[in-house]
């Protein structure tokens with residue numbers, strides 16, 4: 001039994017408060033060598049805070065960390081790395097302007113006999129790591145230009161390079177699609193077998209039940225319990241996280257969609273998309289499903305004016321339409337909600353209500369002045385329906401938990417009057433309950449006449465919310481699913497893999 005082994009790492013009665021909130025309340029847990037230990041809980045439960053404390057990035061108010069029999073009251077990031085703790089955070093710590101190899105070796109660059117950075121060795125060793133784990137990146141790729149999923153791989157490689165004994169993974173699969181998730185799991189399994197202890201945070205309970213041996217549940221900063229994965233079910237865990245029973249997602253009633261409002265003809269984007277033709281109707285949710293190189297995201301982004309279109313046409317409300325950037329498409333009633341919210345979607349130092357009103361300031365201004373009370377009042381319905389949890393009504397967006405930041409981004413979309421929404425992974429990092437709530441909101445918006453184009457790496461989500469799904473494979477639409485309710489996630493996955 002795992003529970004009888006000596007602990008590799010133990011967290012002893014850790015408490016941490018931030019102004020206005022007790023983020024962790026005397027939390028203890030152990031991590032064994034060769035174990036995947038999952039840490040779960042609703043958005044804002046304190047998971048990332050705990051990970052940051054173990055990795056020395058945050059100091060606890062009370063409590064200690066024991067590793068290999070040695071106890072530490074205070075850790076710094078440097079010390080934590082030295083004693084074998086590596087962390088991959090929710091918000092990535094990579095330097096966008098540097099290459100994959102430079103990021104992996106940052107601060108530990110090998111030197112030639114003349115004291116210069118030995119780029120050849122750096123590149124060769126990075127290549128070796130990439131091949132050991134069967135990744136698809138190259139040492140000289142610039143990290144900032146990589147898609148989120150591959151940046152995630154670089155972050156993990158960096159952790160592995162440090163030869164850690166304890167690996168802390170904060171939502172590593174949130175941005176990944178089917179095959180990438182399977183790949184990540186194989187990687188984690190390899191590491192576990194080599195005796196690493198892995199603390200694993202995710203909102204995907206099915207995933208957790210398949211890879212974790214033990215599961216600790218946090219709720220409002222308190223530990224609810226640690227369970228053997230074999231002893232619990234998804235329903236039990238969800239109930240423990242929420243503190244009450246949550247109804248499973250019901251089928252929604254849907255009005256029939258209206259007329260076509262957007263149409264593409266043979267849309268092509270350099271090297272990414274070949275001749276994609278489809279229509280979007282009024283009051284319809286059109287799902288896009290595909291792997292990283294499928295071109296799905298590029299289709300959405302070209303409609304948002306972020307990618308130049310090589311050939312083919314777009315008709316919007318019956319007229320020829322050439323998207324010329326996000327501001328322009330917004331003017332035309334099209335709203336784009338990016339996946340990478342911290343880089344593209346949110347102004348992190350702003351109070352979060354400001355991020356919600358940003359795209360529609362007219363609603364909260366009078367004679368050109370923003371009225372703060374009106375702003376807080378105006379966003380209240382969204383804050384409440386999306387359950388946005390923040391320490392104060394003026395809290396900076398930066399200090400909200402990851403899932404709550406995602407909700408702010410969606411509230412921003414709801415706040416505008418846009419007729420067409422282009423959504424990239426709208427529930428990434430969002431907890432189970434809020435995910436259902438968001439699905440509900442999307443269907444309601446659809447029933448009130450909005451048209452939604454959604455790409456999601458979460459196949460179950462696509463099948464739940466979409467009226468139709470277009471499957472893309474290597475830049476081309478290959479299938480159209482007319483009735484998603486009749487398709488299983490397994491079937492959809494095999495279609496996205498070209499089957």
Ligand SMILES: Nc1ncnc2c1ncn2[C@@H]1O[C@H](COP(=O)(O)OP(=O)(O)OP(=O)(O)O)[C@@H](O)[C@H]1O
Pocket residue numbers: 018019021023041042043044045046047048049050090389390391399400401402403404429431
């Ligand atoms: N620097 C900070 N200043 C103030 N409050 C903070 C800070 N960092 C986190 N918090 C608050 O602490 C609480 C716990 O946040 P944490 O990020 O640990 O949640 P989480 O469980 O990781 O949630 P999620 O699933 O959304 O990522 C939240 O209420 C958050 O707003």
Ligand SMILES: [Mg+2]
Pocket residue numbers: 047048049090170401402403
């Ligand atoms: Mg978090």
